[in-house]
Amino acid sequence: MFCWYRNAAKCYVYLPDVSKSACDADDKSNQPYWQSTFRKSRWFTRGWTLQELIAPASVEFFSEEGELLGNKASLEGHICEITGIPVKAIRGGSLSDFSVAERISWSENRETTRKEDIAYSLLGIFDVNMPLIYGEGREKALGRLREEIDRALKGIKREDFSVAFSLSNVSDIEYFVAREEELAEIHKKLSGDGSRRTVVLHGLGGIGKTQLSITYAKRYKDSYSAIFWLNIKDEDSLKQSFAKAARQILREHLSASRISNMDTNANIDNMVDAVKAWLSLPNNTRWLLIFDNYDNPKLSRNTDPAAIDIRRFLPESYQGSIIIITRSSQVEIGHLIRIRKLENICDSLKILSDASRREGLIDDPDALKLAKELDGLPLALVTAGAYLNQVAISLSDYLRLYKESWAKLQKTSPELNSYENRMLYSTWQLSFDHVEQQNALSAKLLRLWAYFDNQDLWFELLQHGDSTHPDWIRELVKDELSFHDAVRVLSNHGLVEVDKSSLERIESGGYSIHGCVHSWTVHVLNQEWNHDLARIALEFVGMHVPDERAIRPWLTQRRLLQHAARCSYIILNGLVIDNGMDWVYYNLGYLYNDQGKLAEAEQMYQRALQGYEKALGPEHTLTLGIVNNLGNLYADQGKLAEAEQIYQRALQGYEKALGPEHTSMLGTVNNLGNLYHKQGKLAEAEQMYQQALQGKEKALGPEHISTLRTVNNLGNLYHKQGKLAEANQMYQRALQGYEKALGVEDIMTYIPALNTIWGLGSLFEYQTDLAKAKIMYSKALAGYEKVVGPDHPDSYRLREVLQALDTVKGKRRHKL
Numbered sequence: 001m002f003c004w005y006r007n008a009a010k011c012y013v014y015l016p017d018v019s020k021s022a023c024d025a026d027d028k029s030n031q032p033y034w035q036s037t038f039r040k041s042r043w044f045t046r047g048w049t050l051q052e053l054i055a056p057a058s059v060e061f062f063s064e065e066g067e068l069l070g071n072k073a074s075l076e077g078h079i080c081e082i083t084g085i086p087v088k089a090i091r092g093g094s095l096s097d098f099s100v101a102e103r104i105s106w107s108e109n110r111e112t113t114r115k116e117d118i119a120y121s122l123l124g125i126f127d128v129n130m131p132l133i134y135g136e137g138r139e140k141a142l143g144r145l146r147e148e149i150d151r152a153l154k155g156i157k158r159e160d161f162s163v164a165f166s167l168s169n170v171s172d173i174e175y176f177v178a179r180e181e182e183l184a185e186i187h188k189k190l191s192g193d194g195s196r197r198t199v200v201l202h203g204l205g206g207i208g209k210t211q212l213s214i215t216y217a218k219r220y221k222d223s224y225s226a227i228f229w230l231n232i233k234d235e236d237s238l239k240q241s242f243a244k245a246a247r248q249i250l251r252e253h254l255s256a257s258r259i260s261n262m263d264t265n266a267n268i269d270n271m272v273d274a275v276k277a278w279l280s281l282p283n284n285t286r287w288l289l290i291f292d293n294y295d296n297p298k299l300s301r302n303t304d305p306a307a308i309d310i311r312r313f314l315p316e317s318y319q320g321s322i323i324i325i326t327r328s329s330q331v332e333i334g335h336l337i338r339i340r341k342l343e344n345i346c347d348s349l350k351i352l353s354d355a356s357r358r359e360g361l362i363d364d365p366d367a368l369k370l371a372k373e374l375d376g377l378p379l380a381l382v383t384a385g386a387y388l389n390q391v392a393i394s395l396s397d398y399l400r401l402y403k404e405s406w407a408k409l410q411k412t413s414p415e416l417n418s419y420e421n422r423m424l425y426s427t428w429q430l431s432f433d434h435v436e437q438q439n440a441l442s443a444k445l446l447r448l449w450a451y452f453d454n455q456d457l458w459f460e461l462l463q464h465g466d467s468t469h470p471d472w473i474r475e476l477v478k479d480e481l482s483f484h485d486a487v488r489v490l491s492n493h494g495l496v497e498v499d500k501s502s503l504e505r506i507e508s509g510g511y512s513i514h515g516c517v518h519s520w521t522v523h524v525l526n527q528e529w530n531h532d533l534a535r536i537a538l539e540f541v542g543m544h545v546p547d548e549r550a551i552r553p554w555l556t557q558r559r560l561l562q563h564a565a566r567c568s569y570i571i572l573n574g575l576v577i578d579n580g581m582d583w584v585y586y587n588l589g590y591l592y593n594d595q596g597k598l599a600e601a602e603q604m605y606q607r608a609l610q611g612y613e614k615a616l617g618p619e620h621t622l623t624l625g626i627v628n629n630l631g632n633l634y635a636d637q638g639k640l641a642e643a644e645q646i647y648q649r650a651l652q653g654y655e656k657a658l659g660p661e662h663t664s665m666l667g668t669v670n671n672l673g674n675l676y677h678k679q680g681k682l683a684e685a686e687q688m689y690q691q692a693l694q695g696k697e698k699a700l701g702p703e704h705i706s707t708l709r710t711v712n713n714l715g716n717l718y719h720k721q722g723k724l725a726e727a728n729q730m731y732q733r734a735l736q737g738y739e740k741a742l743g744v745e746d747i748m749t750y751i752p753a754l755n756t757i758w759g760l761g762s763l764f765e766y767q768t769d770l771a772k773a774k775i776m777y778s779k780a781l782a783g784y785e786k787v788v789g790p791d792h793p794d795s796y797r798l799r800e801v802l803q804a805l806d807t808v809k810g811k812r813r814h815k816l
Contacts, residue, residue, distance in 0.1 A: 002124020198334025206379030341376030355385020386494030542584035582611030
C-alpha cells in the first residue's frame with residue numbers, strides 16, 4: 001500500500017469535518033479562518049492516513065463543500081504542527097534519516113478500527129515486511145514489528161546527540177494565534193546543511209515574540225536533536241539556564257565528561273563552558289538554542305554595565321541553529337525578522353474571545369471596535385479579555401472605560417510618548433482598578449512588586465514582616481492561602497502567571513509578571529518612588545539570605561540573586577534611605593560571596609563596613625566580623641596579600657576587644673591558616689591551625705563542631721605534606737567527633753562531615769587501599785546526593801572517582 005501511494009501521481013483527501021467559515025468571505029488575508037477546524041480534523045487521528053500523508057508526492061485537501069483548501073506543500077506548516085512530523089519527511093525525504101523512536105512517535109496519537117493495524121500501517125514507513133495475523137492483538141503486532149525493524153537495522157549505528165524535548169520552564173499561553181508567514185520565514189532561514197543559522201526576532205514588548213518561538217519549537221521539534229531555552233534577561237538568569245541545560249544533557253549522555261567534571265557548585269562558568277563545548281562537538285549540528293529576553297544587549301551606545309554580550313555565550317563551532325528574541329532592532333548577529341502587530345482582525349477577535357471566554361465575538365460589532373482599538377497587540381488583547389472574563393460588563397462599556405483611562409493617562413504621564421505603551425498601560429490600569437475593588441491585598445502586592453525583580457516572587461520571601469511594617473503585609477502572608485488568594489486575583493486579570501523557572505527549589509513555587517507589566521508597575525503604578533516600599537523589599541531579601549546551617553542553602557540563594565540585583569540597583573542609585581540598612585548590605589555581600597559573585601560581594605561588604613565603622617567604630621566586634629569576611633573574599637579572589645593584611649587587622653582588633661582566646665579571634669586565626677595553606681606556606685599554616693585548635697579546645701571543647709572543622713583542616717594539611725599517619729589521625733578524630741555530636745545518620749546531611757569522609761577516601765586511595773577508599777567515596781556520594789542532589793557537580797565528581805576506581809583494578813589512579 002505504501003508503494004502504491006508513493007507511485008500515485010496525485011492523492012485527494014476529502015475532509016467532511018472541515019468547513020469554510022462565514023469570516024472567510026470578508027477575509028482578504030493569507031490566514032483563512034477554517035484553519036482551526038482543519039487542525040481538529042479526524043483525518044489526522046487515523047492510523048492508515050499516516051502513510052497516505054507521507055508517501056505521495058502530491059496530496060490535495062478539500063473541504064466539506066468540495067472546495068480546495070490547499071495541498072501538503074501549501075499547508076505544510078499546519079500539517080507539521082498538527083502531526084509533529086518534520087517537514088523533511090512531509091516533503092518526501094528519506095525516512096531512514098529519522099530514528100525508529102521518532103517514526104513510531106508519528107503514530108502515537110492515531111487510532112485504527114482493528115487493533116493490529118496500528119502496527120501494520122507502519123510497515124511501509126520502516127520498509128519492512130511481515131505476515132498479517134489479525135487476532136494477535138496490538139502489543140504482539142508491535143513486538144513483531146520491532147523485531148523486523150531491529151533485523152533490518154542490525155549493524156547500523158549513528159552517533160546520537162539527542163536530548164528529550166522540554167519547555168517546562170517556559171510559560172506557554174493558550175491564547176496565542178500562530179503567525180504562519182513568520183513561522184515559515186524562521187524555518188526557511190534556519191534550514192540548512194548543519195552550519196550556523198541565526199534568526200533575530202525583534203519587535204515591541206508584548207507583541208508575541210516569545211510565544212511565536214514556543215510555537216516554532218513545538219512544531220519543528222523533531223527537526224532538532226536538542227532544543228534549549230535560555231533566559232538572557234541578565235547574566236545570572238542566563239548562567240542558570242545553562243546549568244539546567246547541563247543537567248538535561250547529563251541525564252541522557254553520561255559520557256559528557258567535561259560537564260560532569262566541574263569543580264565547584266559556585267563556579268557556574270564551568271557549566272557554561274562545558275555546555276558550549278558539547279554543542280561544538282563534531283557531528284553535533286542539529287541543536288537549537290533559543291535566547292529569550294535579550295533586551296539589554298551590549299552595543300556601542302548602551303553604557304549600562306549590566307548589558308550582555310551574547311557572543312560570549314555562543315558555541316565556538318560554527319554549527320547549529322539559534323533564535324534570539326529581543327526588543328532591539330540593533331542586534332545584528334543573524335537574519336532579522338521584525339514581529340509586527342496582528343494584521344488579521346479575525347486573529348485579534350480569537351484572542352479576545354479565548355481570553356474572555358465569550359463566544360460569538362466574530363459577529364459582534366462592539367468586539368470588532370475593541371479589537372481595532374487594541375490594534376493587534378496580543379498582550380493588550382489578552383489583558384482586556386481577562387478583564388472581560390472577570391467582570392459582567394459589555395464590550396462597549398469596556399471600550400468606554402478604556403478610552404477614559406487612555407485620556408487620564410495622557411494627562412498624568414505625558415512622558416509616555418509611545419502609542420503602544422499607552423495602549424498597554426490603559427488595559428492594565430482598568431484591570432488594576434478592578435483588582436483593587438476585589439482584593440485590596442492584591443493591589444498592594446502589585447505596587448510592592450515594583451521594588452522586586454519581575455520573576456519568581458514566592459510566599460516565604462515575604463514572610464518577614466514585623467511590627468514596623470504595614471499591617472497589610474502581615475495580613476497578606478498570615479498563611480499561604482491568603483497569599484495565593486491575592487495572587488490568584490492578579491492572575492485572573494492576566495497580570496501574573498506561575499513562574500516556570502528552571503531553578504531547583506526547596507520552598508514553595510513562585511509567580512512572575514511580564515517585563516512590560518513590571519515596567520508599568522515601576523513607572524506608572526508607582527509614579528512617585530516609595531522609599532518605604534523600597535526599604536521593605538530590601539529588608540525581605542536581606543532577611544531571607546540563608547546561612548550554611550540551612551537545608552541546601554544555595555538553592556534559596558540562587559532564587560534570591562535576581563531580587564538581589566534589583567536591591568543593588570536601588571542601593572547604588574541612592575533610592576533608599578541608608579539609616580539602619582548596613583545589615584542588609586552585609587547579608588547581600590554574604591549572598592554574592594557564596595554564589596561566586598565576588599565583585600558584587602566586595603561592593604556590598606565595603607558599603608556595610610563603612611556603615612558599621614561610622615555607627616559603631618572601627619574596632620567594634622560587628623565591624624571586625626565584616627573585616628574577617630572581606631579577608632575571606634580577597635582570598636577567594638586570589639588577592640592573597642590584601643587578604644593577609646585584612647586578616648591581621650581583624651586579629652589585632654579581636655585581640656584588643658575580646659582577648660586572644662575568644663572564638664571570633666580563633667575563627668580568624670583558622671582563616672589565616674587557610675590562607676597560608678593556599679599560598680603554600682605549610683609551616684605557617686600548621687602553626688595557625690594548631691593555635692586555633694588549642695584555643696577552640698579550651699573555649700568550646702574538643703568535640704565542638706567548630707573545633708572539628710579545624711581538625712579536618714589539619715588533616716588536609718598533613719595529607720598535602722605527605723604526613724599520612726597524622727592526616728589519618730586527624731580525619732578519624734574529626735569523623736568520630738561529628739558522629740558523636742550529630743549522630744551517625746545526621747552526619748550524612750552535614751557537608752563538613754562529608755568533606756572529612758571524602759578526605760579519608762582520598763587518603764586511602766593515595767595509600768592504594770582501594771577497598772577502603774571505595775567505602776569512603778560511596779558514603780560521601782550517598783550523603784552528597786541526599787543533601788545537594790545527584791545533579792550537583794560534587795556528586796558527579798564522586799561518581800567519576802568511583803568509576804575510575806573500578807577501572808584501575810588495584811593500581812594507583814593518580815598522585816594527589
